[in-house]
Amino acid sequence: MRRENALSYYGLIAFTFIIVLLGIIMISSASSIIAFAREKDAFFYLKRQIAWTSVGFIGLIFFSKVDFHRLRKISFVLAVISLILLVLVLFLGKSAGGARRWLILGGISFQPSEFAKFSMIILGADLLLRIRKEKPGRESKHKGYRNSLIFIVAINILLIILQPDFGTAFSIFLALFLLMVLSGEKIFSLFKMGIASLPVILLIILINPERIERIFTFLFPDKNVLGGGFHLNQSLIAIGSGGLYGKGFGMSRQKFFYLPAAHTDFIFAIIGEELGLVGAISVVIVFLMFTYFGMKIALRSKDLFGKVLAAGITFMIAIQAIINMGAVTGVLPITGIPLPLISFGGTSLLFTLCEIGILLNIALR
Amino acid sequence: MSAPRSREKIVYHRLIIIFSFIFLCFSGITARLIYIQVIRSEEFNKQALRQRLRKIKLTPKRGIIYDRNKNVLAMSIEVDSVYATPRFVKDPDNTAEKLSLILGMDKSIIKQKLTRKSGFVYIARKIDKDKSKKIKKLKLKGIGYLRESKRYYPGSNLAPQLIGFAGMDNKGLTGLELYYDALLQGESGELVTEIDPLGRSIPDGVLNLSPSIDGDNVVLTIDKNIQFVAESELKKAVESSKAKAGVVIVMDTKTGEILAMANMPSFDSNVYNQAEVETLRNRAVTDVYEPGSTMKIVIAASALEEKIVRPQDVFYLPSTIKVADKEIKEAHERPPGNFTFSQIVSKSSNVGAVTIGLKLGKERIFRYIKSFGLMEKTGIDYPGEVKGYLPPLYRWYGSTIGNIPIGQGISVTALQMLRAVAVIGNDGVIVKPYLLKDVLKNETADSNGKSKSIKPVSRRVVSHETSQQLKNILKEVVAEGTGGNARVSGYEVAGKTGTAQKPKSNGKGYEKGKYIASFVGFVPADNPKLAVIVIIDEPQGVIWGGSIAAPVFSNVSEYSLRRLKVLPAVVN
Numbered sequence: 004m005r006r007e008n009a010l011s012y013y014g015l016i017a018f019t020f021i022i023v024l025l026g027i028i029m030i031s032s033a034s035s036i037i038a039f040a041r042e043k044d045a046f047f048y049l050k051r052q053i054a055w056t057s058v059g060f061i062g063l064i065f066f067s068k069v070d071f072h073r074l075r076k077i078s079f080v081l082a083v084i085s086l087i088l089l090v091l092v093l094f095l096g097k098s099a100g101g102a103r104r105w106l107i108l109g110g111i112s113f114q115p116s117e118f119a120k121f122s123m124i125i126l127g128a129d130l131l132l133r134i135r136k137e138k139p140g141r142e143s144k145h146k147g148y149r150n151s152l153i154f155i156v157a158i159n160i161l162l163i164i165l166q167p168d169f170g171t172a173f174s175i176f177l178a179l180f181l182l183m184v185l186s187g188e189k190i191f192s193l194f195k196m197g198i199a200s201l202p203v204i205l206l207i208i209l210i211n212p213e214r215i216e217r218i219f220t221f222l223f224p225d226k227n228v229l230g231g232g233f234h235l236n237q238s239l240i241a242i243g244s245g246g247l248y249g250k251g252f253g254m255s256r257q258k259f260f261y262l263p264a265a266h267t268d269f270i271f272a273i274i275g276e277e278l279g280l281v282g283a284i285s286v287v288i289v290f291l292m293f294t295y296f297g298m299k300i301a302l303r304s305k306d307l308f309g310k311v312l313a314a315g316i317t318f319m320i321a322i323q324a325i326i327n328m329g330a331v332t333g334v335l336p337i338t339g340i341p342l343p344l345i346s347f348g349g350t351s352l353l354f355t356l357c358e359i360g361i362l363l364n365i366a367l368r
Numbered sequence: 369m370s371a372p373r374s375r376e377k378i379v380y381h382r383l384i385i386i387f388s389f390i391f392l393c394f395s396g397i398t399a400r401l402i403y404i405q406v407i408r409s410e411e412f413n414k415q416a417l418r419q420r421l422r423k424i425k426l427t428p429k430r431g432i433i434y435d436r437n438k439n440v441l442a443m444s445i446e447v448d449s450v451y452a453t454p455r456f457v458k459d460p461d462n463t464a465e466k467l468s469l470i471l472g473m474d475k476s477i478i479k480q481k482l483t484r485k486s487g488f489v490y491i492a493r494k495i496d497k498d499k500s501k502k503i504k505k506l507k508l509k510g511i512g513y514l515r516e517s518k519r520y521y522p523g524s525n526l527a528p529q530l531i532g533f534a535g536m537d538n539k540g541l542t543g544l545e546l547y548y549d550a551l552l553q554g555e556s557g558e559l560v561t562e563i564d565p566l567g568r569s570i571p572d573g574v575l576n577l578s579p580s581i582d583g584d585n586v587v588l589t590i591d592k593n594i595q596f597v598a599e600s601e602l603k604k605a606v607e608s609s610k611a612k613a614g615v616v617i618v619m620d621t622k623t624g625e626i627l628a629m630a631n632m633p634s635f636d637s638n639v640y641n642q643a644e645v646e647t648l649r650n651r652a653v654t655d656v657y658e659p660g661s662t663m664k665i666v667i668a669a670s671a672l673e674e675k676i677v678r679p680q681d682v683f684y685l686p687s688t689i690k691v692a693d694k695e696i697k698e699a700h701e702r703p704p705g706n707f708t709f710s711q712i713v714s715k716s717s718n719v720g721a722v723t724i725g726l727k728l729g730k731e732r733i734f735r736y737i738k739s740f741g742l743m744e745k746t747g748i749d750y751p752g753e754v755k756g757y758l759p760p761l762y763r764w765y766g767s768t769i770g771n772i773p774i775g776q777g778i779s780v781t782a783l784q785m786l787r788a789v790a791v792i793g794n795d796g797v798i799v800k801p802y803l804l805k806d807v808l809k810n811e812t813a814d815s816n817g818k819s820k821s822i823k824p825v826s827r828r829v830v831s832h833e834t835s836q837q838l839k840n841i842l843k844e845v846v847a848e849g850t851g852g853n854a855r856v857s858g859y860e861v862a863g864k865t866g867t868a869q870k871p872k873s874n875g876k877g878y879e880k881g882k883y884i885a886s887f888v889g890f891v892p893a894d895n896p897k898l899a900v901i902v903i904i905d906e907p908q909g910v911i912w913g914g915s916i917a918a919p920v921f922s923n924v925s926e927y928s929l930r931r932l933k934v935l936p937a938v939v940n
Contacts, residue, residue, distance in 0.1 A: 184382055184386065185379055185382050185386060186379065187375050187378040187382070236415075239412060240419075242405060242412070243408055243409050243416075244409070244413040244416040245405055247405065256420055256562060259420075259562075259570050260565050261565055275401065275405060280401055280405040283401045283405065284398055284401060287394050287397055287398050294387070295387075302380065307375075307376070307379070310379060310383075314386075318386070325397065329393070329396075329400075332397060332400045332404060333400070333404075334396065334397070334400050
């Protein structure tokens with residue numbers, strides 16, 4: 004391992020640890036009330052998060068040891084598994100809060116859309132770079148790969164929207180789009196694709212009145228405090244009342260059922276409330292540093308597949324963090340995606356840690 | 369070789385651009401955080417407090433009302449109120465059915481409450497302990513209980529008009545419960561807590577607690593036993609004479625302490641909402657009546673004080689006397705004859721009283737009536753006291769001076785009349801009647817156990833000599849005159865009977881067959897301890913004060929004197 008890579012390698016490990024630890028600590032506070040109310044055990048979610056963290060680190064170690072090139076060979080297999088799971092969840096999934104997002108396998112709930120994120124990035128990095136293997140002048144062959152990628156990703160996204168889980172679908176879309184930008188797609192064709200996808204996105208939004216309401220709430224937050232604006236308003240109250248230094252760890256008041264999903268999608272609001280501006284900005288910086296080291300690994304990689312895969316993974320994590328924190332602070336519409344490595348949620352944690360394992364593997368080569 | 373190389377470059381540049389973009393996004397979120405957590409922090413903090421702080425009123429325990437010997441007359445007990453949280457009620461029909469059986473309420477009313485769109489609705493407030501126990505056993509979903517304090521009157525129908533009652537919210541509504549509400553009520557406290565959106569309090573969320581201060585206990589001048597005897601004797605008299613109502617007041621002649629204040633008809637304070645309106649009044653202070661012959665005491669006292677007569681002066685009285693256009697007769701027709709001044713009072717001669725009245729003249733009569741406190745409220749510590757009516761001098765017609773001396777055309781309350789007569793027993797000094805003997809400060813209050821005592825108010829009305837002379841005359845009333853039935857064995861009684869026709873409500877003339885029979889006096893005559901007035905309103909059949917009211921006086925006095933351990937005088 005070269006010296007520059009060593010810094011990124013260990014930096015990434017360090018910040019992963021910091022984020023995961025922060026997540027566990029904040030879940031212990033944010034989930035305790037709802038855990039006790041629902042499960043009569045204040046540590047219910049904490050225990051599960053710790054268990055998933057252990058599994059996740061096994062995944063991380065595994066993927067950091069296995070040559071990432073092997074993933075390229077099974078990218079289609081992963082995509083097919085993803086499709087099967089996404090179809091299965093629509094029929095057999097556990098319904099909660101008006102959505103079917105979870106498959107229950109032997110008492111463990113599993114979120115196929117998280118696996119979809121993982122597999123789509125690997126597939127994307129693979130297909131977008133197949134052109135390099137071809138001889139120059141075989142542009143049409145590349146387009147074939149690219150279009151088939153678009154097709155597969157579109158089906159995945161569609162299945163995820165059917166759950167419905169617009170946030171995850173959108174983050175996959177955005178990560179894949181950035182992957183295309185990165186992989187050297189011509190600006191003009193990117194522009195065309197962007198224009199083409201706009202009406203589709205609009206249509207998807209307009210089909211569901213709830214999404215219209217969310218967009219409306221986002222645009223005019225004060226008009227709808229009791230309806231859809233309730234979540235956002237409670238989130239802002241949490242963060243705002245935290246002030247500069249916060250109320251102190253464990254002292255959140257908003258977690259007493261004022262703020263919904265305090266331990267999952269809105270955990271960042273609890274961080275803002277308990278740890279204040281200092282804590283909230285620290286989280287932003289931690290993610291920024293994580294992204295920085297991820298990018299650094301991508302840049303240093305001699306291997307173009309490794310470069311694109313590393314970048315794709317980093318994008319995926321950064322995009323989710325931005326969309327989540329943006330929604331919680333009211334600068335982006337609420338879409339319902341977790342804050343990576345911090346929000347409670349086993350599948351997300353597992354695959355995020357696996358992805359980080361791949362990043363580390365790329366850094367090693 | 370150049371193509372892949374340029375491609376590497378493209379990837380490199382675009383990666384830098386995308387990372388810059390991500391960096392910008394993170395910076396944007398940071399800026400937003402500063403905006404929310406610094407610039408608008410205070411505003412959000414206020415919003416947060418507004419939505420989760422709740423002020424809970426802590427109700428103090430209402431003070432106890434004791435009689436003079438610390439027997440409880442009114443106290444507060446803890447009882448359950450049943451409420452429902454309608455959205456948690458599983459089966460409104462079945463729940464209503466079960467509740468209606470125990471509470472004895474209409475099922476449809478309960479069901480209507482259970483299905484109301486509200487988070488809280490009372491089903492029944494302050495119910496019996498055994499009822500609430502039964503309901504609790506059913507373990508009904510959505511039904512809850514609140515501990516509330518309820519006023520309880522151990523004596524049930526003992527002095528209900530006097531004590532009054534406190535309502536659902538523990539505020540005094542009538543009587544002494546109302547008059548001393550400020551003392552009894554205490555101070556409510558406040559608990560500021562933090563609650564979650566469902567109204568449950570947040571653990572460790574108490575921000576501020578100012579505890580409630582329980583009400584003070586008050587001690588009345590009333591003697592429970594004397595009150596009881598006064599009530600039962602009065603009840604007997606009212607029932608046997610088929611009267612409409614009656615009043616007995618027993619007062620300490622020298623201090624003005626009220627020992628009993630009985631009213632009939634009566635009611636049970638514990639179920640005051642079932643009482644008839646007619647039974648609620650404390651007639652002793654809220655109702656006026658024309659005193660009739662008992663007024664002769666005031667006239668006689670005035671004449672003696674003015675020294676225009678001496679007790680042994682003899683008057684020749686015709687059968688009737690004409691004043692202006694009105695002829696005044698005696699109650700029992702008699703031939704013309706000689707009467708001493710004493711006999712005019714003891715035999716209750718109307719003609720004699722008018723004769724004395726004419727000698728006094730209206731100005732002096734007016735002045736003495738006023739001096740005896742008959743034109744002002746006694747100032748007793750009881751709400752809603754009224755004063756009697758005496759027409760101002762310029763409205764006295766020619767015949768008025770023929771009416772006032774025999775207690776017509778003037779109205780007084782029983783308490784006013786008792787107080788006026790007690791003047792004679794109290795050596796010519798008028799006292800202020802009162803009911804509050806002591807206030808026992810609650811332990812939680814700062815002045816530990818210090819009690820507030822009331823100083824008697826007094827004023828001289830007539831001289832010692834006058835009161836002695838009149839006292840002797842009033843002894844004669846009982847010894848050999850109209851008040852024979854008022855005698856108490858072992859004690860000498862001084863007093864006066866009264867039988868007055870009731871004026872018509874329009875003020876023109878008198879109702880035929882409607883009388884007020886009364887007796888007022890004090891005992892033992894030479895060193896009086898008690899002043900007692902008995903008033904029977906509209907007795908049927910025998911209507912004379914000496915026949916109906918005097919025996920009540922006798923029985924109540926006899927019991928009271930023994931209870932108070934007043935030594936009997938040696939008489940004959």
